[in-house]
Amino acid sequence: MHIGELEELVLLAIKSLGDDAYGVPVREALGQAGRNVSVGTLYVTVERLEKKGLIESRMGEVTSERGGRAKKYLRLTGAGQNSWSAADSARRQLSNFKQLARGAA
Amino acid sequence: MIKSIKSALRNSYLSIVIGTPETTSQTEKHNCFLQEFAHRPEAEQLRIRWRIWSFIFVILPMVAEAVSNSILVRSGQNTGALGNGWPTQLSLILALIMPNCDYSFARTVMKQRDAASQQSHSRVAEFLLQFFLPPAQSESAIGDLNEGFAKRRQIWNLRYAQIWYWWHTIRSLSTIFDALIEQFVKWGIVGAIAAWIRRYL
Numbered sequence: 001m002h003i004g005e006l007e008e009l010v011l012l013a014i015k016s017l018g019d020d021a022y023g024v025p026v027r028e029a030l031g032q033a034g035r036n037v038s039v040g041t042l043y044v045t046v047e048r049l050e051k052k053g054l055i056e057s058r059m060g061e062v063t064s065e066r067g068g069r070a071k072k073y074l075r076l077t078g079a080g081q082n083s084w085s086a087a088d089s090a091r092r093q094l095s096n097f098k099q100l101a102r103g104a105a
Numbered sequence: 106m107i108k109s110i111k112s113a114l115r116n117s118y119l120s121i122v123i124g125t126p127e128t129t130s131q132t133e134k135h136n137c138f139l140q141e142f143a144h145r146p147e148a149e150q151l152r153i154r155w156r157i158w159s160f161i162f163v164i165l166p167m168v169a170e171a172v173s174n175s176i177l178v179r180s181g182q183n184t185g186a187l188g189n190g191w192p193t194q195l196s197l198i199l200a201l202i203m204p205n206c207d208y209s210f211a212r213t214v215m216k217q218r219d220a221a222s223q224q225s226h227s228r229v230a231e232f233l234l235q236f237f238l239p240p241a242q243s244e245s246a247i248g249d250l251n252e253g254f255a256k257r258r259q260i261w262n263l264r265y266a267q268i269w270y271w272w273h274t275i276r277s278l279s280t281i282f283d284a285l286i287e288q289f290v291k292w293g294i295v296g297a298i299a300a301w302i303r304r305y306l
Contacts, residue, residue: 023249039249040277043242059245062213065255069248 003054003083009035010045011084014055014074022060022071046074054080168195175199226254226267230274237281246277 003011013029014021023042030037037045049055060071076084175197234247250273257266 023245024252027249038276038280039246039273040238040280043238043246044280047239047242063252065252066248067251069244069251071248072242072245 003049003052003087006035006037006041006045007049007054008084008087009033010042010049011054011076011080011087015076015081015084019073019075021074026074046072049080052079053077054083171195171199175203226251226270227274230271233278234274237278250274250277 009030010026013026013033017025017029023039027037027039027042030042046055046057050057054077055074056077057072057074060073062068062070175195231247231250234250235243238246250270253273254266254270257269261269
């Protein structure tokens with residue numbers, strides 16, 4: 001299954017955050033990776049990943065800090081894990097190929 | 106602003122009914138038609154029809170939303186679709202008077218909504234997000250923005266925090282509008298081609 005660059009980053013952020021993955025820390029993680037995305041962009045991407053079956057979500061607790069709005073916790077599915085691993089290995093191979101090409105030059 | 110919108114709507118409607126005005130006499134003809142039309146029985150029928158349709162499409166869905174949310178609150182379920190408008194207030198009141206209501210949950214939700222209204226971020230921005238974001242995502246997206254606002258409120262003054270909230274609202278809406286505009290342009294081009302074919306072939 002083809003996944004875009006932002007989708008891959010979101011998958012990586014969710015994977016690295018583990019059980020605490022919801023909108024705010026995911027956006028912070030993306031910001032640290034140099035991708036400052038808006039809330040709308042993040043949730044559009046999340047919706048797309050959910051439709052592809054790569055992540056699943058559950059509604060969390062309602063807090064007053066969030067104005068009585070629930071958190072949406074995100075988790076990778078098995079397919080999401082496989083998809084991310086495939087994209088990661090493809091990127092590693094490409095990186096190795098670049099290094100080899102540089103060495104040959 | 107409203108006058109110009111009204112004028113544009115009137116002109117587009119009249120151009121459909123009696124053609125596009127090209128000369129002053131035709132513009133006068135438009136105005137005469139409008140004045141005459143306002144006194145016709147069809148105009149009154151149109152007004153009544155407008156009121157009925159707005160009731161069906163605006164008021165009834167809001168009442169339905171309030172009733173469905175009140176059932177969720179009553180059973181102690183997480184209410185993903187709760188907003189801050191009058192349907193939410195109505196749903197919480199309905200939930201409290203329903204039999205076998207989970208009172209503690211309903212009161213918790215009500216208190217948190219009240220606390221949220223004291224935070225002083227823009228209700229309009231929140232409404233826009235609630236309205237335009239997909240329903241499955243709006244609850245958590247607004248929650249994330251509220252959380253960010255609360256954090257920034259502790260560091261910055263209220264004005265900067267409000268600007269931050271509005272900035273992120275506009276950025277989020279622009280994502281949605283980009284997709285809408287893309288669709289609009291696509292169908293606009295299709296419509297223009299269809300109109301051209303109809304006119305010249």
